[in-house]
Amino acid sequence: MAASSSVNAARALAGFAVSSHGPPSGAAHSDRLTLPAGAFALSSLSSRSFSSSHRFLRQAHPASRRAAASAPIRAAAVETLEATVTEAFVEKSINTIRFLSIDAVEKANSGHPGLPMGCAPMGHILYDEVMRYNPKNPYWFNRDRFVLSAGHGCMLQYSLLHLAGYDSVQIEDLQQFRQWGSRTPGHPENFETTGIEVTTGPLGQGIANAVGLALAERHLAARFNKPDNEIVDHYTYVILGDGCQMEGISNEVCSLAGHWGLGKLIAFYDDNHISIDGDTEIAFTEDVSARFEALGWHTIWVKNGNTGYDEIRAAIKEAKAVTDKPTLIKVTTTIGYGSPNKANSYSVHGSALGPKEVDATRQNLGWPYEPFHVPEDVKKHWSRHVPEGAALEAEWNAKFVEYEKKYQDDAAELKSIISGELPAGWEKALPTYTTESPADATRNLSQQNLNALAKVLPGLLGGSADLASSNMTLLKMFGDFQKGTPEERNVRFGVREHGMGAICNGIALHSPGLLPYCATFFVFTDYMRAAIRISALCEAGVIYVMTHDSIGLGEDGPTHQPIEHLISFRAMPNILMLRPADGNETAGAYKVAVLNRKRPSILALSRQKLSQLAGTSIEGVEKGGYIISDNSSGDKPDLILIGTGSELEIAAKAAEELRKEGKTVRVVSLVSWELFEEQTDEYKESVFPAAVTSRISIEAGATLGWQKYVGSKGKAIGIDRFGASAPAGKIYKEFGLTAENVIAAAKSL
């Protein structure tokens, strides 16, 4: 293909027919291209005035507009190229990305230059030619999303954000790569760097997050778009590498993406044949594209990802044309492209090139500049993204004004989802219970809460890993989110816990008002722990509905019975581990979970029926630990019994017996250790007076960690072995989780 065709391709991508002012498509062989005059005027307008004039332009061509809307290609609404963009200039821009990455890794003497060097062409084309975003408002709702699933290559993304004009990544930030307190940490972190959508690095998480982002777009588009106003309309782009492809999670989520037909998900597979241990031949010889076809994806192979810019552009165009399937673009690249001695080897993957090789690479690619230098023409070229991004957002804002006028209720819902502002009084929907309410499993009580909340929280959606009828997670007023019914809210994840968690992270980070929940048996958090940890780290307020939370599940046996799981999450930073004991506590747990939008919550719920206890409350749960009963006067009971979840009623029962014998006993529900630790010292002392050292905890889980509350003189009753297969009551008895055993322990203290 002639060089100029690249620009034609880029323009076609941008959703424009090639203007009659330019050379006819495919005819001209000049390597310069004059773009329509109108395109230039735009950047000289303020975004507001642009917005209206642009709307006028669009309205002036209703037929072509409609055609564009129904046509497979929908992309940037504005022409984005400067007057003269040659292939040589594109290469210069790409080399700028390469050397910013090389220089930053070199300065830090730490990092991964190989991927940015190989993927710079994809990066350039995406951020400079294809994607719609507003650098000065990285949170603009309708932006295209980009995820670097191969997060170790983050210098690629930092370089692109810098060139595109994001305030978060100044040249000084690039120079502080991987340093204490910098905005350019060792892997992309959405909570450190605006412009980064999700937190990646652990391989496979990013592609899963991207599936979540694309799911969110499809769901919201189906719910809110109108024939005359497609208010939700963006793409999700991903770059993933061999490492991501090998991880099981990526197969899980890509199977789902294919099943759901997420046509606006476009994944670039950086096929560079190198992983840390060397050539991928040693461990990865499957036919990836054939696998993706089996998963229901459209696949394209770009054979020359190093310099075949037009191939990349054409692939994106083709991907956009396929609207009913996600697309995998396998892009064969050379890791460390440009490095004469280290390219195509693992040595360029995860280490600085070293000064000598950096020099050699500069020479090889003809790069005469100092480290961290961005040539003026490159700077100027990229600078248009600031006004154009503002224009894109302004145009969308105007569109939203129209939308709001015509579709008030929908607009209000969408606004709540975009802003994250919860509807006033939502918490009134939470059910309450009295001791007269029937005993019930907290998994059932959880379903009552979920269904009550779904009525008032427009952003609540989620589902289970093929255990909906066991986890009790179906929203009864909604159908299934499926290819043909994406407006519905029950998501069927299949038996894919890991993918489920990471997809929910993507949903949560799509819009502040989306509240994803997901469910499986508590023990199977082991399958999804990496995703849960990322929820905690990236501040995604996912609600984890984890039923069958102890040996109380009975006959399924030790493979299904969690033991160490409660403590393992209590020790994880920035996550709430909640184990409610009855109806009021389950409602309290949901209140906490919904309010904590930047901290995920795990609700551990029982399979078995539990009594509705006296003294439990939503307010109590919000404090994490509180007294549910105490027959002492003053603040000095003989004994404090502490329980959580299904064992709180055992503690209450034991207390009742001990009180009959004349003891003063306090019963404390310690439903969330994290929330309790956040209370004032005064409050904590009021619950656990230092002077009362006779303390017994009872919980159907590991005792390790309980020493913190029972102290050196207390006793923790729990389970420090694997479970067993038998009816639940029998196991409780055999394992000593009984009121009798609590009473005996109390007497021994």
Place this chain on the structure above:
Amino acid sequence: MAASSSVNAARALAGFAVSSHGPPSGAAHSDRLTLPAGAFALSSLSSRSFSSSHRFLRQAHPASRRAAASAPIRAAAVETLEATVTEAFVEKSINTIRFLSIDAVEKANSGHPGLPMGCAPMGHILYDEVMRYNPKNPYWFNRDRFVLSAGHGCMLQYSLLHLAGYDSVQIEDLQQFRQWGSRTPGHPENFETTGIEVTTGPLGQGIANAVGLALAERHLAARFNKPDNEIVDHYTYVILGDGCQMEGISNEVCSLAGHWGLGKLIAFYDDNHISIDGDTEIAFTEDVSARFEALGWHTIWVKNGNTGYDEIRAAIKEAKAVTDKPTLIKVTTTIGYGSPNKANSYSVHGSALGPKEVDATRQNLGWPYEPFHVPEDVKKHWSRHVPEGAALEAEWNAKFVEYEKKYQDDAAELKSIISGELPAGWEKALPTYTTESPADATRNLSQQNLNALAKVLPGLLGGSADLASSNMTLLKMFGDFQKGTPEERNVRFGVREHGMGAICNGIALHSPGLLPYCATFFVFTDYMRAAIRISALCEAGVIYVMTHDSIGLGEDGPTHQPIEHLISFRAMPNILMLRPADGNETAGAYKVAVLNRKRPSILALSRQKLSQLAGTSIEGVEKGGYIISDNSSGDKPDLILIGTGSELEIAAKAAEELRKEGKTVRVVSLVSWELFEEQTDEYKESVFPAAVTSRISIEAGATLGWQKYVGSKGKAIGIDRFGASAPAGKIYKEFGLTAENVIAAAKSL
């Protein structure tokens, strides 16, 4: 196909040409078949006498023997069928399996009847016609392995083990299904029921274990087989369901199985279109067979898995004929086959049918018997597996005698692998260090240990999830285990942590003397936690080499820095969490790990260099916690400083400073909490005298749990937030993990 051909197929599978005494292949249409007279004589011989006569028989046909050896079909060496085996009889046997399963679930009122009812034909054909095993010695080394990856269907396997004559599953055991203390727990557990190879239930684990079993076979066969004596030669069969297929782990391991070309792995995919949430259409519409082809598998589709016995037999024959690829046999079945009202629905998946439907099913399948009845002819038919199994083993034993005579050294190695007996004096290979030895990262010290041990432990093999050069796990004297070099011992797992762990479980459970190790960054135990938990539960002594064990890894940042991981494994039952501080402790950790063959070990190892400390020792590590230095007289130091791993040297340094100021300070290394807890109370008191309440712990991880050792008056220095991206030294300082901070804390106590 005519009914009789089924038996021909079965006989062909068993490696015999159809005898001239029987009807010519494909010609007869009688539904009865007379087998060669010689086949009957066998069961009347004692296994020893049979063995020799059989050997004679084999030797008498050297040409056909050779042909059989090189031909793709290698299966049962003895003819196994009774005089008259009709299709109707096979169906009766299959229905016996179905009703034993139905009845057991019904009696327990808990369990999963659907799979056993649908998979009974596969089960029958495998255990009755195809597999080579010895019911009276379930541990016979050269047995075919069977794994029920869809472990919830365990009644299938229990029924088969019962019919085949395993002592572990008597009729009373079936009647005690899922009850306290029974040998028939809710999911298959190798540690409860002999004859069960691995522990399944958590979906996808079984197929991964099976890949490990097949890897072990292939490795040992390549190492030990001789042209004249194929001493290692068995198949690995698996049944997996839709749930297993959806889990990412199964894609990971099947990609590896294809890469390795594990031709003797034959997986039956129970394609029944039903999972717990209903039709698999709602979440699982990929083309599974196409995916497996992309993974390098041979695939076959048995369209009628319910009654197409010949189709199943032919598929197995075809699978065996493909020796360079594993085979997936997709068997389309009806879940709950035979139940007139519940078949083909999720309701039959995980609940008892209920008395009414059991009656209807009895009527439907023409089963007039009482619950738990095994018809006499079925019993008689299956009874031959006891003598035949004994004969198979005896034959193999004789073969081993020959082998031993000819290949003494190999035989000794193989014996050690089969028996699990460690070579005498192996521990002398462990390296030792003095304070003069150079400071080094424990990951490097780990590599010294691994390489030293590989010389003396014939069963040591393993590798890393694409981090060999970071985890330092390469065995330098060996090459890579690959398709063309399966005799080598460095396994390249690719970026597939979860699959890696579960494959290692399979390797460990293949033979007691196989010592698999596997490696990744410690934080990525999150990816493989479900497999690690199964190691602990199923008593597989896998060695987990987990490097980069704290913020000490530096610039990669919080996604890569473990925080809560140490405590999360300390709380897990039956696993050893070891965090060595230097060379001697690393050697100690390996000694412990090698000796604990029924308990996995996790070694948390540093990326950064650590000093060789005074006072550390292998013996100390074996006690879990011990004093490395103390300047007090008597047993009453002013202060106890406790450290693990990389923080032990900080504790030692702080102690030195404090001692200069006149304090008496004890420094304790608490390298393994589990081992320490197993010591006598006296020993524990000698390390942590109750009277000394001034205690400070320092560890670069969560503080939760440390209250157990520092007590109410002590202080735990650690990290209760996520890490950060910066050079390691900087993070240590910023997070207060310094000798200065320990000293300040000491002064504040």
